[in-house]
Structures are given as structure tokens and as C-alpha cells.
Amino acid sequence: MDENILGLIAGALTSIAALPQLLKVLKTKNTKDLSAMMLVILISGLSLxxxxxxxxxxxxxxxxxxxxxxxxxxxxxxxxxFKK
Amino acid sequence: MDENILGLIAGALTSIAALPQLLKVLKTKNTKDLSAMMLVILISGLSLxxxxxxxxxxxxxxxxxxxxxxxxxxxxxxxxxFKK
Incomplete structure (x- = not known):
């Protein structure tokens, strides 16, 4: 497979991965099991x-x-x- | 900042981001609020x-x-x- 296409698909998947989690949180309003530290580290890395x-x-x-x-x-x- | 160093730091942060979430899950044994679909998509993208x-x-x-x-x-x- 052409590496540019591979990189685009990999980038698209790792970027949209958070979408099902966001939809679940918006539906259930439950975030207790989610780690805020994970989100902070992830956002920092993605920003870089x-x-x-x-x-x-x-x-x-x-x-x-x-x-x-x-x-x-x-x-x-x-x-x-949400605090739940 | 040198782009290679920037890439290494960004890669390190986005890679270890899952660690606090894993530690939280292992401690609480609660995964109800986590999206399995997110994990499947993320693992696919990361594998690519x-x-x-x-x-x-x-x-x-x-x-x-x-x-x-x-x-x-x-x-x-x-x-x-864990089914909880």
C-alpha cells in the first residue's frame, strides 16, 4: 500500500477514534470512568x-x-x- | 524547537496518554463509561x-x-x- 495513503488512513482513524466516546458521553452524561489525566496528556500531545x-x-x-x-x-x- | 524533538515529545505524549486511563480501570475495575468502539478504532489506527x-x-x-x-x-x- 502507498505509504501516503496508509498515513492518511492511520491519521483519520486515530483522529476520529474519540468520536464514539464523545457520543457515548453526550448520550449517557456519565464520565466517571474516564480519566481526566488521559485527556490532558492526549490533548497536549495532539497539540504538539x-x-x-x-x-x-x-x-x-x-x-x-x-x-x-x-x-x-x-x-x-x-x-x-458532568461530575458523574 | 527542533522538529524531530517536537515529534518525539508529541509521539511520547500521545502514546502514554492511555496509561492513566489503564491505571484507573485496573484500580476501579469500572469500564462502563468507556467506549469499546473508540478502543477498536484507535487500535486499528495505531496499528496502521x-x-x-x-x-x-x-x-x-x-x-x-x-x-x-x-x-x-x-x-x-x-x-x-470487567463487564461493569
Whole structure:
């Protein structure tokens, strides 16, 4: 498989992975079992990937990781506000 | 900041992010709020990143994503076995 396609698919999957978790949290309003520390570390790492993409002018890395930052920040907001 | 260092730090953070979640699950034995679909999609994406690293012979990408695959597979195993 062409490595660019492989990288795009891998990036897309790891970016949208948070979506089912976010939908579940929005439906159940339960976040007790989620780790806030995981979300903080993940958001920090993903933000650095966005910075990395900006430095290297790599749009796929910028877009996929920026989307993941958004999803995980909403998750963290839910975690801090739902309190269940 | 040198982009390689930035990439290494970003990769390390996104890889170890699952660790606090795993420790929390092992301590509480509660996984009800975790999304199995998230874990399946994440493991698939991370596995493709390992493949991508192998094709490009990039050890940092191979190691960080292989470690993340391991952590998330243990999380998925806990999610499927703890049933709480």
C-alpha cells in the first residue's frame, strides 16, 4: 500500500477514534470512568502534533490532529462539568 | 524547537496518554463509561501507524505506536472482561 495513503488512513482513524466516546458521553452524561489525566496528556500531545504539522507544512497532520484536539477538549469539558 | 524533538515529545505524549486511563480501570475495575468502539478504532489506527513506521523504517513511530497499541489492547481486554 502507498505509504501516503496508509498515513492518511492511520491519521483519520486515530483522529476520529474519540468520536464514539464523545457520543457515548453526550448520550449517557456519565464520565466517571474516564480519566481526566488521559485527556490532558492526549490533548497536549495532539497539540504538539499540530505544531509539528505547521512547522513541516503538512496539512494532513495539522487537520487530523486539530480535529482530535477539538474532540478531546469537548470530552474534557464534559468530564469536568458532568461530575458523574 | 527542533522538529524531530517536537515529534518525539508529541509521539511520547500521545502514546502514554492511555496509561492513566489503564491505571484507573485496573484500580476501579469500572469500564462502563468507556467506549469499546473508540478502543477498536484507535487500535486499528495505531496499528496502521506501526505499519507506516515499518515501511519508512522510522523507529520512533514504530515504538511509540506499538506501545500505544499494547496499552489500548489491555484497556479493550479490561472493557470486555470487567463487564461493569
Amino acid at each position: 502534533w499540530v505544531w509539528y504539522g505547521l512547522i513541516n507544512d503538512e496539512l494532513p497532520i495539522i487537520l487530523s490532529n486539530a480535529f482530535a484536539v477539538l474532540l478531546n477538549m469537548i470530552l474534557l469539558f464534559c468530564k469536568l462539568t | 501507524w506501526v505499519w507506516y513506521g515499518l515501511i519508512n523504517d522510522e523507529l520512533p513511530i514504530i515504538l511509540s505506536n506499538a506501545f500505544a497499541v499494547l496499552l489500548n489492547m489491555i484497556l479493550l481486554f479490561c472493557k470486555l472482561t
